[in-house]
Amino acid sequence: MTPTTVLPLSQVHDHWQDRGAARLVFQP
Secondary structure (H helix, E strand, O other): OOHHHHHHHHHHHHHHHHHOOHHHHHOO
16 A cells, blocks of 8 residues: 555545545445
């Protein structure tokens, strides 16, 4: 796992979590 992959995931997780899409990502 490279830091480049972790950085975007962190931003997406926070942004998606607000939209409630995080559940779809972690629980497809």
